[in-house]
Amino acid sequence: VAGRLAVALVHHPVLHRDGSVIAAAITNTDIHDLARSCATYGASRFYVVTPVTAQQQMALRIVHHWVSGAGSRKNADRAHAFSLVEVVDCVGTAAAREHTLAGTPPLCWATSARPRLPGLSFPEAAQALDGGAHVLLLLGTAFGLADEAVGPGTSWLEPILGHGSYNHLSVRAAAAILLDRLRTHSAGSQTPPHD
Ligand code: SAM
Numbered sequence: 001v002a003g004r005l006a007v008a009l010v011h012h013p014v015l016h017r018d019g020s021v022i023a024a025a026i027t028n029t030d031i032h033d034l035a036r037s038c039a040t041y042g043a044s045r046f047y048v049v050t051p052v053t054a055q056q057q058m059a060l061r062i063v064h065h066w067v068s069g070a071g072s073r074k075n076a077d078r079a080h081a082f083s084l085v086e087v088v089d090c091v092g093t094a095a096a097r098e099h100t101l102a103g104t105p106p107l108c109w110a111t112s113a114r115p116r117l118p119g120l121s122f123p124e125a126a127q128a129l130d131g132g133a134h135v136l137l138l139l140g141t142a143f144g145l146a147d148e149a150v151g152p153g154t155s156w157l158e159p160i161l162g163h164g165s166y167n168h169l170s171v172r173a174a175a176a177i178l179l180d181r182l183r184t185h186s187a188g189s190q191t192p193p194h195d
Contacts, residue, residue, distance in 0.1 A: 003133040004102050005043045005182065008094045009034055009171065010138055011050040013146035024142040026055050031062060033172040034139075035081040041179035042190075045101070046084045047094035047136075059087045091138060091149055098136055106136035108154040111178060112144050113167045116156035122181040125157055130185035137178065139171050 009030060012023035031048060038046040048059045063085045065071045072079035088094045091108070098106040107128075109120060129135055138145060138154070150156075160169065160177050169177070 001132050002042075003129045003131065003135060004098075004106075005041070005129060005135050005137065005179075006045040006047065006094070006098050006106065007034065007038050007043050007137045007139065007175065007179075008047040008049050008088075008091055009141065009175075010091060010145055010149050011048075011055065011141050012052070012090075013148040014140050015143040015146050017143055021146045021148065022142060023050060023052050023055075026050060026059050027141075028062060030141070030171060031059065031085065032078070032081075034175050035085055036078070037172075037176045037179055038084050039081040040190075041183050043084060043137075043179070045086055045094075045098065047097070048085060048087045049089070049091055049094060050087070051089045056087050056089070059085075063087065091136075091151070095136055095151075098134065102134050104134050106134045108136050108138055108151060109157050110138040110145055110150045110154050111157050111159075111174065112140065113159050113169065113174075114144070115159050118155065119158045120155045121158050122184070126182050126185045129182055135182075137182070139175055139178075141171055 011026055013021045014024050016022045026048065035046050050056055063082050066078050066082035095106055095108060160174060
């Protein structure tokens with residue numbers, strides 16, 4: 001039985017270029033792109049994480065527009081993707097919400113372009129997920145997840161490696177690749193669109 005996958009886009013605590021810990025601003029495009037990728041790869045929830053109240057309110061306005069406002073009447077597909085979105089103040093709240101929704105606490109898998117030990121390989125991760133694991137995938141913003149965002153029980157997924165030495169993917173590109181790698185075992189489980 002396939003497991004449950006949820007995704008969290010973390011805006012705090014994340015790293016600034018100078019190594020300090022900041023709260024990054026939410027990017028509208030990130031929410032659209034990640035919601036669509038989450039819907040495409042069967043994620044049950046997409047958590048937008050920020051402790052900044054004004055940012056939470058902005059995110060909720062965007063979600064409302066696409067789930068029940070004018071946007072939902074223009075684009076039903078986007079309404080479905082946005083229906084996965086929840087806005088929370090921290091990773092712990094997202095994990096607690098997952099525990100409530102699924103009845104089990106999620107495994108937290110953090111991601112970064114920099115390899116961290118102990119790393120979980122994509123085949124191991126995909127196999128665990130396909131075998132029924134409940135997973136909350138943590139994606140960072142700015143210059144990546146700060147250590148404080150990664151709780152004691154969290155595993156680091158192996159980094160996506162490109163070709164050559166350059167490795168600076170946007171979180172939108174990285175999320176799609178990560179979701180595809182995690183669903184490799186159940187690839188083809190989606191039926192092609194009928195149209
Ligand atoms: N390169 C930094 C990093 O990966 O931590 C900057 C962060 S990048 C703008 C935003 C997020 O995309 C990262 O926090 C991570 O979640 C994801 N990401 C980016 N490149 C990745 C890679 N090569 N492998 C895995 N995740 C990646």
